Amino acid sequence: MKPKYITEIDWQLLQKKYPNNLKEIIAKLENRYPVQYLIGNVEFLNTTINVDERVLIPRFETELLVEKTIEKIKEQKINNPKILELGTGSGCIAISLKKNISCEVCAIDISKDSIELAKYNAQQNKVFIDFRVEDMLNVNYEGYDIIISNPPYVSETEPVGDETKYEPQNALFATENGLFFYKEIIKKISELSTKPKLIAFEIGMTQGKELLEISKKYLSTMTPSIEKDLTGRDRYLFIEEIV
Numbered sequence: 001m002k003p004k005y006i007t008e009i010d011w012q013l014l015q016k017k018y019p020n021n022l023k024e025i026i027a028k029l030e031n032r033y034p035v036q037y038l039i040g041n042v043e044f045l046n047t048t049i050n051v052d053e054r055v056l057i058p059r060f061e062t063e064l065l066v067e068k069t070i071e072k073i074k075e076q077k078i079n080n081p082k083i084l085e086l087g088t089g090s091g092c093i094a095i096s097l098k099k100n101i102s103c104e105v106c107a108i109d110i111s112k113d114s115i116e117l118a119k120y121n122a123q124q125n126k127v128f129i130d131f132r133v134e135d136m137l138n139v140n141y142e143g144y145d146i147i148i149s150n151p152p153y154v155s156e157t158e159p160v161g162d163e164t165k166y167e168p169q170n171a172l173f174a175t176e177n178g179l180f181f182y183k184e185i186i187k188k189i190s191e192l193s194t195k196p197k198l199i200a201f202e203i204g205m206t207q208g209k210e211l212l213e214i215s216k217k218y219l220s221t222m223t224p225s226i227e228k229d230l231t232g233r234d235r236y237l238f239i240e241e242i243v
Helices: 008-017 022-030 035-039 060-075 092-100 112-124 162-166 180-190 208-218
Strands: 041-044 047-050 082-086 104-109 130-133 146-149 198-202 222-228 234-241
Touching: 008 022, 008 035, 022 035, 035 041, 047 092, 047 112, 060 092, 060 146, 060 198, 060 234, 082 092, 092 104, 092 112, 104 112, 112 130, 146 180, 180 198, 180 208, 208 222, 208 234
Parallel strands: 082 104, 082 146, 104 130, 146 198
Antiparallel strands: 041 047, 198 234, 222 234
């Protein structure tokens, strides 16, 4: 019998994938194991992204980050941009950018396991991404038109859903009330001889005000703005070249 909290579509997929052990699958679901891991993939901007416990599950908010970034690239008329993604995880951001616009993408992650899955996802979606196992704070940022990231931003004291315990914790949590990676990335960009034309971040819904201040402090020659997600919450920080 279908659990109430599972959609009909997901239930059909689970029945098809696990015809002989549905009881075990239902027990996992009751223990808040993510249905996306059980199904094995998610749809992300009309792209199929494989997921398992090596990577964070792509969210709707991140889809909108990509959509908004593509809009800004077109508005600014940035032709064939060189893009650096910091903390790629499943590769969903890099892959969907590559599939939707003409661009070159380098995507890094500190996790070798996540890069392996991201490479597989790129192959399945028939796109080439330059994936590298590197620390986002040590990689060279020079020479990119766009830097995009959905870094770990959950404060270590912030309550989260039980299902997140199965996801890689280093992809979720950050020190300094969740602001650590934003601060370090922005500081690193501020030291570049040539700044990118666009910086795009997904952020926590309470972090906008402080991140605007940090952006203005370190990137005074650029314009920062906060944009909202589909629920009306602050969710994105864009820092753009002043034209």
